[in-house]
Amino acid sequence: MVVVVRRFMGDKRFIKLRGEAIALHSQVITNFCNRFGIDRSQRQNMIRMARDNGKKLGLLA
Numbered sequence: 001m002v003v004v005v006r007r008f009m010g011d012k013r014f015i016k017l018r019g020e021a022i023a024l025h026s027q028v029i030t031n032f033c034n035r036f037g038i039d040r041s042q043r044q045n046m047i048r049m050a051r052d053n054g055k056k057l058g059l060l061a
Contacts, residue, residue, distance in 0.1 A: 002058050018060070025050060 033043040
């Protein structure tokens with residue numbers, strides 16, 4: 001599905017949108033960690049896990 005959307009939107013627009021979505025998701029993770037007092041290293045691990053899950057799901061295709 002991601003590949004179809006990428007072809008429909010074009011590479012430049014898709015990469016821009018994907019970058020904005022990744023930044024927004026990282027901000028959500030940061031806000032969550034700040035709210036619950038989770039330290040910086042754990043936050044980075046969560047962001048890495050989100051990235052790895054995105055790769056497995058094909059969201060970074």
